[in-house]
Amino acid sequence: MEYSYNDDIQREDFTIFDIEEALLERSLLVLADETTSPEMLRAELRVMTTGYQRLFREVQRLIKISDRKEEILNRLNRELTALSAQLEYQASHDDLTGIFNKGAITRYIDEEITYAAFGLILFDIDYFKQVNDQYGHPAGDAVLKGIAERINDHLLPDMVFARFGGEEFAIVAPYMPLEELHQRAENIRHAVNAAPFFSSAGFVPITISFGVSLRLENESFSSVFTRADKALYQAKQEGRNRVTSIAPPSKTAKVAS
Numbered sequence: 286m287e288y289s290y291n292d293d294i295q296r297e298d299f300t301i302f303d304i305e306e307a308l309l310e311r312s313l314l315v316l317a318d319e320t321t322s323p324e325m326l327r328a329e330l331r332v333m334t335t336g337y338q339r340l341f342r343e344v345q346r347l348i349k350i351s352d353r354k355e356e357i358l359n360r361l362n363r364e365l366t367a368l369s370a371q372l373e374y375q376a377s378h379d380d381l382t383g384i385f386n387k388g389a390i391t392r393y394i395d396e397e398i399t400y401a402a403f404g405l406i407l408f409d410i411d412y413f414k415q416v417n418d419q420y421g422h423p424a425g426d427a428v429l430k431g432i433a434e435r436i437n438d439h440l441l442p443d444m445v446f447a448r449f450g451g452e453e454f455a456i457v458a459p460y461m462p463l464e465e466l467h468q469r470a471e472n473i474r475h476a477v478n479a480a481p482f483f484s485s486a487g488f489v490p491i492t493i494s495f496g497v498s499l500r501l502e503n504e505s506f507s508s509v510f511t512r513a514d515k516a517l518y519q520a521k522q523e524g525r526n527r528v529t530s531i532a533p534p535s536k537t538a539k540v541a542s
Contacts, residue, residue: 308336379448381426382433390447390455394506402502404458404466406473407513408495411525413452416489424484428491431482439476441469463499463532470495470528478526492526501533509533 315329377389385393410416410428417425429452436454440446445457456473458466474493481488496517500509512531520529 308333308340382430382448384433384437385445385447387447387449387455390445390457391506393445394457398457400503402460402504403500404461404463404469404497405500405509405513406456406458406466406470406495406497407449407510407517408454408456408470408473408493409517410452411492411494411521416491420484420486420489424486424489427484428482428489432477432491432493435476435479436473439473460499463497463530466499467497467528467530470497470530474526474528494520494525495528496520497528497530499533501535504533 312329312333315326377385377392379386410432413425413428416428429448432454433446433448436456437446440456441458443459447455447457449455458469461469474495477491477493481490483489494517496513496515496519498509498512498516500506512533516529516531519531520527523529
């Protein structure tokens with residue numbers, strides 16, 4: 286009764302279970318044959334022992350391969366998780382300032398506070414084109430980053446701060462009396478005006494103008510944005526470096542600094 290372990294292990298459809306089954310069947314056939322001599326039984330035992338030794342080594346080899354593959358898969362999974370988090374961050378944050386971008390704050394309004402009342406503060410940098418023209422675009426970038434950092438230090442924990450693009454920014458605040466929201470914007474304005482911003486071209490003095498309004502429950506975002514944008518335009522027309530507030534229709538008409 287001839288059996289070749291090496292022949293089986295070289296088959297394309299080889300599995301260790303095939304070898305185990307073949308060895309077991311061989312042994313059972315030998316044991317079932319009453320004419321088998323003790324010498325043949327000892328020889329068969331040697332064949333079976335050798336076969337199982339090889340199987341044991343093969344199992345160890347496959348386990349090591351499996352462990353290596355599992356380690357690789359775990360590493361790839363960690364890398365993919367980190368990459369996914371990085372892409373998600375990049376999709377929701379402004380590259381320059383690190384704060385939320387327009388898409389992120391729009392999604393926040395649409396998904397988190399769809400029908401809720403809230404305060405909206407719009408602002409932009411006064412004469413920002415002149416900053417780029419006089420000091421250079423790197424200085425302009427330094428100003429944008431510096432403003433974001435300085436304003437972040439003066440926000441309530443539940444305020445959401447985003448760069449809309451260029452020198453334009455927005456803050457979504459929890460609902461509060463318009464006068465209080467107006468004062469919050471004033472505090473931010475004073476914080477920005479407290480000191481010029483450092484850049485590679487030197488210190489750059491900056492002022493900003495604000496438009497403030499409230500969104501009522503179930504009111505469309507476009508309505509409150511239009512009011513806040515109109516208030517910002519009025520602040521520009523009235524001399525810049527100021528906060529102008531326009532109340533929603535059911536509130537008191539106008540509050541200005």
